[in-house]
Amino acid sequence: MEGTIVIKCGGSVLNELSSSFFQSLQALHAQGKNIVIVHGGGPEIGQMLKQLAIESEFVNGLRKTTKEGLDVVEMVLAGKVNKQLVSLLWQYHLPGVGVSGVDGRLLEAAPLDLERLGYVGTVTRVNASFLAHFLRVRYIPVIAPIGCDQNGQKYNINADTAAGAIAKALRAQQLIFVTDVPGVLHNGSLVEYATAEEIEKMIEDGIISGGMIPKVKAALSALSDSLPEVMIVSGKHSFYSEGKLHGTSIQKEAGVC
Numbered sequence: 001m002e003g004t005i006v007i008k009c010g011g012s013v014l015n016e017l018s019s020s021f022f023q024s025l026q027a028l029h030a031q032g033k034n035i036v037i038v039h040g041g042g043p044e045i046g047q048m049l050k051q052l053a054i055e056s057e058f059v060n061g062l063r064k065t066t067k068e069g070l071d072v073v074e075m076v077l078a079g080k081v082n083k084q085l086v087s088l089l090w091q092y093h094l095p096g097v098g099v100s101g102v103d104g105r106l107l108e109a110a111p112l113d114l115e116r117l118g119y120v121g122t123v124t125r126v127n128a129s130f131l132a133h134f135l136r137v138r139y140i141p142v143i144a145p146i147g148c149d150q151n152g153q154k155y156n157i158n159a160d161t162a163a164g165a166i167a168k169a170l171r172a173q174q175l176i177f178v179t180d181v182p183g184v185l186h187n188g189s190l191v192e193y194a195t196a197e198e199i200e201k202m203i204e205d206g207i208i209s210g211g212m213i214p215k216v217k218a219a220l221s222a223l224s225d226s227l228p229e230v231m232i233v234s235g236k237h238s239f240y241s242e243g244k245l246h247g248t249s250i251q252k253e254a255g256v257c
């Protein structure tokens with residue numbers, strides 16, 4: 001949809017989102033932009049799994065998810081975290097409406113690698129028209145990344161992956177990953193621009209690791225003619241000023257934007 005911005009809020013920064021973050025959203029919403037938020041909640045899930053003594057392990061930034069782990073992921077993401085973020089938006093007079101990927105069959109999913117990762121899902125279809133209903137009446141969908149297959153089996157989808165798939169399906173004009181670091185860092189310095197090739201090399205060299213891997217991979221797979229640039233920014237500080245986003249800009253090739 002024209003004028004649609006997909007914003008992924010990482011669990012790493014959900015409790016620290018600055019008021020300037022919400023003010024930026026207010027400005028964009030007032031300009032008539034359609035805003036869609038996808039959220040994570042990795043640290044909250046980790047805490048709850050620990051409390052319940054359920055083991056958890058990451059493989060290339062993805063959480064290996066058992067059947068009992070999946071229940072916890074859904075409870076934390078679609079319950080606690082989703083409602084916390086929606087109520088925070090309303091405190092800033094932003095009309096958030098919380099859904100998980102199960103609602104409206106928003107995120108159809110299939111196992112990514114059942115053997116290695118358990119119930120981790122890959123997105124096979126996004127119900128874009130379900131989101132369009134909310135956007136038409138100026139609501140801001142706030143999406144917990146749980147997917148479901150045709151048999152009702154649910155999956156834990158990495159929030160970065162879900163945001164990339166949703167941006168693609170909505171033909172979004174912008175995709176912004178809001179996280180706890182100013183962008184992709186190399187030797188402590190911000191990489192302001194990176195091409196697909198440079199990103200691949202940084203993964204290969206171990207410069208990009210852990211939770212940054214699904215983020216840059218989702219960014220690369222969302223890039224298209226209608227979305228020539230994806231941004232990774234920090235939610236701790238103002239990342240939007242003078243009409244410009246500050247962080248890492250990921251582009252297919254050099255000089256696209």
Ligand SMILES: Nc1ncnc2c1ncn2[C@@H]1O[C@H](COP(=O)(O)OP(=O)(O)O)[C@@H](O)[C@H]1O
Nearest residue numbers: 010011012179180181184185207208209211212
């Ligand atoms: N090259 C890199 N630049 C910045 N962060 C990186 C890099 N490689 C790994 N990371 C890690 O990725 C983290 C962000 O991913 P993650 O913790 O999953 O955040 P979120 O919850 O926002 O998705 C950073 O806090 C950092 O520890």
Ligand SMILES: CC(=O)N[C@@H](CCC(=O)OP(=O)(O)O)C(=O)O
Nearest residue numbers: 011040041042062063157158159
């Ligand atoms: C498969 C997978 O890794 N799912 C993630 C879903 C939450 C998420 O992505 O949260 P962040 O954005 O905070 O990382 C998880 O279980 O942690």
